[in-house]
Amino acid sequence: MIRLYLILLFLCFLSETAVSAEDIVVVVNPKNTVSSLTRDEVIDIFMGRNRQLSSGIVALPLDLPGTSAEREAFYLRLTGKSMSEINAYWARLVFTGRASTPTLVNSQEEALHKVTENRNAVAYLKRSKASPQAKVVFELNDK
Amino acid sequence: MLPRLIAGAMLLMTVSLVQAVTDIEFSGSGFYTLATGKMLGGTRSNVMDYNCPCFISDYAQAGVYDGRQNLQWSPDSKLGLQANVSYHNLSLAAQVVAHGANGSADIEWLYGSYALNDKITLQAGRQRLPMFYYSDVQDMGFILPWTHLPPGPYGWEAVNYNGLNLKYQDRWLGWQSSMDLLVGSESNKESGYYKVTGYGRQSQSKIKWSHILGGDLSLSKDWLETRLVYVQSDTQQDSISNGWDFDPTSPTYQTYAIPPGSINPAAKQQIFGLTVNVDFQDWLLRTEFNQINHPGLGFTDHAELVAIGYRLDKWKPMLTWSEYRGTPVSSGLLPGAFPFPTTEQQTITLTLRYDLTNTSALKVQYDSQTDHSDPAYRDYGYYLGSSRLLTFAYDKVF
Numbered sequence: 001m002i003r004l005y006l007i008l009l010f011l012c013f014l015s016e017t018a019v020s021a022e023d024i025v026v027v028v029n030p031k032n033t034v035s036s037l038t039r040d041e042v043i044d045i046f047m048g049r050n051r052q053l054s055s056g057i058v059a060l061p062l063d064l065p066g067t068s069a070e071r072e073a074f075y076l077r078l079t080g081k082s083m084s085e086i087n088a089y090w091a092r093l094v095f096t097g098r099a100s101t102p103t104l105v106n107s108q109e110e111a112l113h114k115v116t117e118n119r120n121a122v123a124y125l126k127r128s129k130a131s132p133q134a135k136v137v138f139e140l141n142d143k
Numbered sequence: 144m145l146p147r148l149i150a151g152a153m154l155l156m157t158v159s160l161v162q163a164v165t166d167i168e169f170s171g172s173g174f175y176t177l178a179t180g181k182m183l184g185g186t187r188s189n190v191m192d193y194n195c196p197c198f199i200s201d202y203a204q205a206g207v208y209d210g211r212q213n214l215q216w217s218p219d220s221k222l223g224l225q226a227n228v229s230y231h232n233l234s235l236a237a238q239v240v241a242h243g244a245n246g247s248a249d250i251e252w253l254y255g256s257y258a259l260n261d262k263i264t265l266q267a268g269r270q271r272l273p274m275f276y277y278s279d280v281q282d283m284g285f286i287l288p289w290t291h292l293p294p295g296p297y298g299w300e301a302v303n304y305n306g307l308n309l310k311y312q313d314r315w316l317g318w319q320s321s322m323d324l325l326v327g328s329e330s331n332k333e334s335g336y337y338k339v340t341g342y343g344r345q346s347q348s349k350i351k352w353s354h355i356l357g358g359d360l361s362l363s364k365d366w367l368e369t370r371l372v373y374v375q376s377d378t379q380q381d382s383i384s385n386g387w388d389f390d391p392t393s394p395t396y397q398t399y400a401i402p403p404g405s406i407n408p409a410a411k412q413q414i415f416g417l418t419v420n421v422d423f424q425d426w427l428l429r430t431e432f433n434q435i436n437h438p439g440l441g442f443t444d445h446a447e448l449v450a451i452g453y454r455l456d457k458w459k460p461m462l463t464w465s466e467y468r469g470t471p472v473s474s475g476l477l478p479g480a481f482p483f484p485t486t487e488q489q490t491i492t493l494t495l496r497y498d499l500t501n502t503s504a505l506k507v508q509y510d511s512q513t514d515h516s517d518p519a520y521r522d523y524g525y526y527l528g529s530s531r532l533l534t535f536a537y538d539k540v541f
Contacts, residue, residue, distance in 0.1 A: 040317065050314055052261045066501060080424075084457070084498040088286045091540045094172060095225055096279045097236050097256055097266065098310065098321075 023127040023141045024074050027112070027134035029119040032057060037138045043078060045122055047089070048099025060120040061102035062111045070108065074124045077140040170227045176284035178219035178291075178536035182210040186514070186528025191343035198510060198532040200291040202298035203281075205335035205344070206244030208532055217243035219291045219536060221282050225252070232258040240282050245335060251282065251303060266308040272301060273323060273359050276370055276418040276431055284538035288429070288452060288461050289494050290508040291534065295467030296431055296446035300336035300380070301352050304329040317364060324358040325374075337380065352376040357414070370418035378410050378437075412437045427452035427461070442469045442486075450492075457499075463492040484517030488527065503539040510534070 026042055028034060033055040037045075044050040051059040064071040066083070075086045093099040105111045111123035116133045123134075130136060185196025187210070196210035206218035220243035228235045238252035254268025271279040275297060280286045306327015313320055330351040337348035357374030413436045421428035428451055435444035445468040452461030469486035490512040497505045510532040520526040 040314065044314065044319070049312060049319060050261060058261060080422075082457075082498070083501040084504070087501050087540065091172075091174070091283060092280050092286050094227075095174075095223075095238065095252075095283060096271070097227075097234070097252075097254065097264075098312075100229070 023139055024070060024077065024124050025127050025130050025136045025140070026122060026124050026138035027115055027130055028122050028137050029115055029117075030133065030135045031119045032135065034137055035135075039078070039138070042138050046075075046078070046102060046124075048093050048101070057120055059122045060118060062105050062114055062121055062123040063102035064108065064111065064124070065104065065106060070124065070126055074140065077142075166230055168227075168229045170229075171225065172227075172541065173222070173224045174283050174285060174538070174540045175222040176220055176282075176290075176536055176538050177216075178284070178534055179214045179216045180208050180218065180290075180532055180534035181214050182208050182212075183531040183533055185210060185512075185530035186526075188526070188528060190527060191339075191341075192345060193339075193343070195528060196530040197527065198512060198530045199294050199298065199339050199527075200532075200534075201242075201244050202294060202300070202336050202339055203302045204242045204244035205338040206242070206291070207339055207344075208534075210530070217246070219243070219284075219534065221284075223251075223282055234258075242282075245333075254308075262311055262313050264310040266310065267306075269303060269305050270308060272304045272329070272355070272374065273325075273357075273372060274299065274302075274374055274414055275372075275416060275433065276420070276429075278302065283540070284506075284536055285502070285504055285540045287538075288427075288450065288459065288496060289463070289492065290506045290536040293448045293463060293465035293490060293492060294512075295465045295488055295490060296433060296448050298336070298340075298446075298467060300334055300350050301329045301331065304352070304355050306355065315362075319363045321361045322358065325355065327355045328353045328376075329355065334380070349381050351379040353379075359416075366421055366423040368418070368420040368422075370416070372414070372416040372418075374414040376412055378412050410437055425454040427454065427459075429463075438472075441472055443472050444469050452494075457497055459494075459496040459498075461492075461494045461496070463490075463494065465490045465492065484519040485515075486517070486520070487515040489513050489515070499537075502541065503537065506534075506536045506538070508534045508536070 026037060034053050045059045046061050053059055072083050075081060075083065079086070090101055094101060105114060108125045108129045111125060112129065112131060112134055115121045115123050182196050182198065188195050190197070193207060194209050194211040198208045200206045200208060200218045208215050208218050221240055223238060223240040225236065225238040234256045236252060236254055237250065239248050240251045241248040250269065252270055254266050254270050256264050256266045258264045273279055277287060277292060281292055281297065281302065304325070304327040306325060308323055308325045311322045330349065332349045334348045334350045338344055338346055342348060353376065355374065355376040357372065359370060359372040361368065361370045414433065416431065416433040419430045429448065431448045433446045437443065448463060448465035450461055450463035452459055466489040467486070471485060490510055492508060492510050494506060494508040499505055513529045514527050516526060
């Protein structure tokens with residue numbers, strides 16, 4: 001029984017490592033004329049700041065669930081802050097009416113679906129989850 | 144034909160109404176802090192109706208740890224609930240906070256917002272007065288690095304205002320910027336501030352800040368964040384317990400140091416503040432420098448804090464130095480006013496935070512406060528002396 005737990009723990013560790021080692025990409029609808037975003041622009045979009053893209057479109061950022069490993073990896077690589085710090089940051093903005101949070105989606109598949117259907121949507125995904133129906137405009141690698 | 148037209152119009156109206164209703168978004172959120180603390184020692188004396196050594200943790204709500212009791216839960220414990228309703232560019236927010244310190248639930252925020260565009264938002268209603276960096280979140284323990292705010296810099300009589308606020312945010316030359324311009328007024332018939340600084344737990348005082356006008360500018364880039372603030376207002380304070388009121392024709396009219404019988408306009412004050420914060424790799428630096436001028440009242444306030452912390456995975460130790468100084472001013476006094484003796488209190492604070500989950504944290508904190516105020520305050524019966532306090536807090540947002 002103990003061996004089984006150890007194997008499960010090891011598998012969990014492997015899966016965490018796999019998530020954290022894989023690139024996270026930011027994707028938009030192919031009809032969006034933006035070809036790439038800078039790190040500052042991605043921070044602005046997902047941290048409740050300026051959401052107007054250079055194409056004139058107002059971005060609709062999509063967030064994965066709070067328990068998602070991809071969400072944790074995305075914000076850590078983008079801002080260097082832990083989820084606890086990101087939540088504190090958002091609590092401050094929300095409680096003081098300074099900004100609205102990104103729209104919550106349940107999974108990367110749903111995020112991708114919304115991006116293909118809505119030209120304002122901006123989402124982050126593991127690179128392996130991206131598809132030709134969505135345009136990659138920013139990349140966050142593990143380094 | 145007519146019935147069909149009416150039916151068509153009704154159908155169109157119903158569809159429009161349903162569409163409007165479905166566009167309305169409701170959301171709710173909240174936070175709480177469960178905190179307990181115990182005085183470890185300090186100067187033994189009776190100050191007003193407090194049994195010191197005592198530590199004022201929240202001036203606005205009269206949160207005081209009393210030296211001759213065991214674990215005390217009320218000074219820093221609180222529960223806040225917030226509701227938001229939004230419809231396209233319009234939104235309405237209300238926040239009620241129950242403070243253990245005063246045993247009551249108060250509406251701290253109640254305002255409407257209209258987003259003119261992605262950068263400019265107009266807000267009207269009741270909001271926090273943004274005098275200091277953490278003013279807007281002073282009740283939200285999870286956001287704060289401490290179990291309670293450093294009392295020196297954050298110990299003021301008014302923390303809210305009713306009025307208008309214009310918010311602007313943009314990116315300038317790579318710097319994220321935000322700016323607020325505000326006008327309004329504030330009155331409070333049950334001031335916690337004067338329960339702990341002037342008249343005691345059982346007293347009742349009212350304060351009135353009128354013609355509030357101010358603004359702040361925040362600039363941040365990478366690891367650096369700066370903030371400048373300026374607020375001015377007219378101020379009045381009256382102790383209802385002593386039978387005074389705001390009527391300037393009344394023989395008992397009083398404005399701060401102006402003796403009863405004087406007829407003067409409310410005293411003016413100017414608040415200047417500078418914040419410089421650094422988040423460099425795992426190091427954190429928090430600084431605030433504030434000065435409040437009260438031309439005519441006989442003193443100028445200085446309030447500062449410097450904190451250095453280190454991020455160690457889920458742990459965050461932080462060392463904070465803070466102080467409040469009220470220094471006498473003898474020029475430009477209003478008739479009847481006189482320079483106040485110097486008030487000076489310094490606090491060294493050691494805090495250890497542990498992020499239990501992504502939405503909750505545990506903290507333990509040790510505060511050591513020393514009082515270097517003019518001995519004349521002993522004659523007035525208001526001299527806190529030194530104090531040492533240990534607090535534990537569990538903070539949660541939901």
